[in-house]
Ligand SMILES: Nc1nc2c(ncn2[C@@H]2O[C@H](COP(=O)(O)OP(=O)(O)OP(=O)(O)O)[C@@H](O)[C@H]2O)c(=O)[nH]1
């Protein structure tokens with residue numbers, strides 16, 4: 068089965084690299100280096116994170132984007148051919164929500180794929196809760212999930228929910244199998 072490509076996007080420090088590392092069953096390719104600007108943390112992703120896993124028998128390829136705007140050319144490159152999107156925001160960085168909304172619009176207008184919004188750092192006190200973030204982003208509460216991105220089980224739950232969404236939206240897509248004869252099932 069051809070792996071399903073999923074992208075993990077979001078602003079700086081949203082937890083994208085952490086999410087990919089928590090889930091990948093193979094050594095993660097990451098491109099984190101020491102940040103040259105003060106972004107509130109030491110390391111930052113400058114190209115992408117790449118990890119793989121199998122969930123419910125489906126092979127998945129996960130691509131994490133860099134968060135900094137100056138690498139925005141990577142967002143489009145990485146989203147090419149993606150079938151789903153995990154957008155992450157950090158529950159303790161509401162100042163980044165506006166940038167996240169722009170990023171979400173940037174990606175989904177070019178690649179209108181099903182997506183979920185994950186609100187990280189739910190393990191910490193005094194953070195924005197998913198329902199309030201849903202209000203801010205004007206999304207249905209079912210599309211916004213809270214998680215601790217350092218916890219693999221929470222990351223799995225979010226991905227499983229996205230896969231369910233992909234499954235239900237797949238029935239609304241045209242049948243593309245004639246374009247891929249080698250993928251046809253006997
Ligand atoms: N407690 C807690 N820490 C988290 C969570 N998500 C991420 N972190 C921590 O936040 C820091 C930044 O996370 P990264 O995964 O590097 O963030 P990123 O989105 O990849 O950031 P850029 O690559 O700079 O855009 C790391 O120290 C993580 O361990 C979370 O849900 N809970």
Ligand SMILES: [Mg+2]
Pocket residue numbers: 083084085099111112131132133134
């Ligand atoms: Mg990163």
